[in-house]
Amino acid sequence: MKLHIDWTACQRRGLCTELVPEVLDSDPWGFPLARDGSREPAIRPELKAHAERAVRLCPTLALRLRG
Template sequence: MKLLLDSTRCQGYGLCQEPAPELIDLDEWGYARLRETTVPDDAAEAAAAAVAACPNSALKLVK
């Protein structure tokens, strides 16, 4: 499974980082940056929660 970020949609709310800090960092302005694009099996639930937390649909999970 891969986690994708459309940085043009990210508005810097930072809500995605809380459920998945092992996958997502925030830059100095609060915009998301992916630490990893490949999601380990044990982080799939956290990745899904991060996708759901984004109010701008900037994150997407693909198989």
């Protein structure tokens, strides 16, 4: 499972980086950045519930889980 981030929709609220800090960090402008350096970070099974919560709560619907 991978987390897709639509940076054109992101409003840099930082919520996702708080909900899945194991996967996401913030860049200097507040956009979420994958800690593994990929465009679509892999979500480990134990983090799936947290990632789903981030998708649900993102205020601009900029996150999606694939796979």
